[in-house]
Amino acid sequence: PSGSEPATKIVINLERLQQLPADKVGPLARYAAAIQSQRGDYNGKVLSIRAEDLRSLAIIYDMSPGELTDQLIDWGVLPPEARPGQHVG
Numbered sequence: 280p281s282g283s284e285p286a287t288k289i290v291i292n293l294e295r296l297q298q299l300p301a302d303k304v305g306p307l308a309r310y311a312a313a314i315q316s317q318r319g320d321y322n323g324k325v326l327s328i329r330a331e332d333l334r335s336l337a338i339i340y341d342m343s344p345g346e347l348t349d350q351l352i353d354w355g356v357l358p359p360e361a362r363p364g365q366h367v368g
């Protein structure tokens with residue numbers, strides 16, 4: 280399959296996530312909130328999640344993990360550096 284590769288290091292920008300409309304980011308926002316709750320990690324500006332969680336979220340969004348990576352970068356939820364092979368700066 281062609282297209283983008285999935286992010287390998289997934290660090291979600293929680294402040295950006297809260298600014299986006301719930302009809303777009305609702306499932307992701309709920310997933311992140313559940314992980315925060317399980318860890319007791321409520322005070323961060325960012326949240327590191329598992330690569331495996333990206334695959335679960337891609338199923339929820341009916342995308343490939345690479346497509347979801349691109350979508351999250353477009354939304355500003357992941358930094359552009361999250362795209363593998365991308366050289367920034």
Ligand code: C2E
Nearest residue numbers: 313314315316317318319320326327328329330331332335
């Ligand atoms: P668990 O999977 O049994 O992990 C138990 C503890 O192992 C975690 O407690 C954490 O201290 C440590 N741990 C496991 N994997 C990693 C890792 O990749 N990096 C780091 N730094 N530590 C790790 P914690 O954080 O209190 O999490 C409690 C439970 O919440 C976890 O039990 C798991 O069931 C769930 N959880 C936490 N974060 C995530 C996540 O990002 N994704 C998913 N799917 N579940 C998570």
Ligand code: C2E
Nearest residue numbers: 288289290291315318319320321322323324325326327328
């Ligand atoms: P880093 O991974 O580049 O993370 C930089 C900062 O982003 C962290 O500073 C923390 O303020 C924030 N951050 C990243 N992920 C999370 C998250 O899931 N929850 C919250 N609340 N904040 C997050 P901090 O804590 O001073 O850590 C500095 C560096 O220490 C990290 O840089 C990393 O290299 C290392 N580190 C900290 N915790 C862990 C860990 O659980 N596992 C590993 N492997 N490294 C860790």
Ligand code: C2E
Nearest residue numbers: 287288289290314317318319320326327328329330331332
């Ligand atoms: P990290 O702590 O730097 O861990 C990097 C990778 O090492 C993880 O990538 C995973 O492949 C492996 N790893 C670390 N600790 C464990 C462990 O206890 N059990 C297993 N089976 N593998 C482990 P992964 O899964 O993609 O996670 C990426 C980052 O997400 C972690 O970076 C950590 O910052 C965060 N994270 C993941 N799960 C948890 C968790 O349960 N609790 C907390 N506090 N952070 C987590």
